[in-house]
Amino acid sequence: MWKYLQISLLLSGLLFSCSLADLSSFNTQVFPAARDQILAETDAVWIEFSEPVEKEGAEMLFRVLSPSGSHEGDFFWVGTRLVFTPQPGWDRGVRYVLSFQGEVETEGGRRFQVAESVPFFAVTNDLPPLLTGVTPVPGGILGSGDAVTFTFSKEMDVTSSIDDWLNLSPDADITHEWQSAGTVLVVRPRTLWQALALYSWTLKPLLKDSLGIALSREYTGTFLVQNPAAPPPEVASLKPAIVDWEFGFPDTSYPELTRAASTQDAWIGFKDAIRINFLYRIPPSLHSRVTLPALISSP
Structure with a gap:
């Protein structure tokens, strides 16, 4: 009976020791700590673990997301803190999300689920400009000498090169001017649009407003050119x-x-x-x- 009692006490001690190990706390801390903080263009973001973790696996779980996808950057470690620096810097006015989702493994072999998601703004929390109107409407008909008009919600950067952010297909020799305090873009052909051609246009997020905030997404559309020599x-x-x-x-x-x-x-x-x-x-x-x-x- 004494032997059985010794075995029971030994098993109880082992179970108690395992329980102590399993109940050890594992915590994380992130920067930015609060939602929708405004960071400078080159500020780093990070996540810190309460004990050392397997580094390569942790880096694979760390992402900084924007409306256009994942932002590129570099990692480095300071103790148990994983630091991410943007390369290039953050885009002004964009609302990013620091995301760390998944299972990490400590150097002691324990595994923990981590779920961190913190949105933040770059440089400013002003809203990005929007394309609020197009004439003709996408898929509409245009006269061979008529203009295409784009209307924006904010004053745009009128000094930027139109070749960087407006694409037309088929190619066309065009002129453009900004009207209404930089909120309306008027695009005209230097001679005439190609008769009966279906043109497609693309406005890229490289177009920015007067504060340097880019369009939040790409806009596309089409227009059909009417033959000036014949009725439709x-x-x-x-x-x-x-x-x-x-x-x-x-x-x-x-x-x-x-x-x-x-x-x-x-x-x-x-x-x-x-x-x-x-x-x-x-x-x-x-x-x-x-x-x-x-x-x-x-x-």
Whole structure:
């Protein structure tokens, strides 16, 4: 019986020792400590552990996020503190998030889950500029000599080079001017836009306001240039079409399109002959096909 008592006491001591080890505290501390602090352009951010951890694994869990993705930087250690310095410096006006999420392992072999997420501003907490309007609207039609107008929520940096932050495709020789105290950008062709061309434009986040705060995201859009020598095509009729595999689409009367079956084709009749490779759009997005047995006019 004394032997069993000794074994029980030994096991109890082992369990008690394990319990003491498992209940040891593991803490972290971060900088910035409070949410939405404003840091200088080159300020470092860091996380500090209450005991040494496996360094490579900790570095893989450390991220500084922005609306455009992860910010690049360099790591170094000061004792148990992991320090991150931005390379290049923080972008003015951006709201970053210091994020450390995952499991770390101490040098003693213990593992702990860490979840830190602290947002902060760089240099200023002023809001970034927004693109509030475009003329013509994305997908709209523009005259061959007309201007494209971009309207912003704040006064922009009118001294920056338009080639750095505005892309047009296909390429075009353009002029531009800032109006309304730097809040409206007017872009014109030096001669004429290419007739019947579909242009796409991109405003990059490299465009900044007068305080040096960049657009928070990229903006894109398109516009179609009208042929100045001819009026736009005119739709004369729109109705359901019943396919006749022998005669194609017979020219007969059908009910209105609002009464068409879900799988029924649509007949679009134009006032004048059109090109086969015309541009069309059906919102919301719909998988479809265009069949033109011939260049036809409306019935």
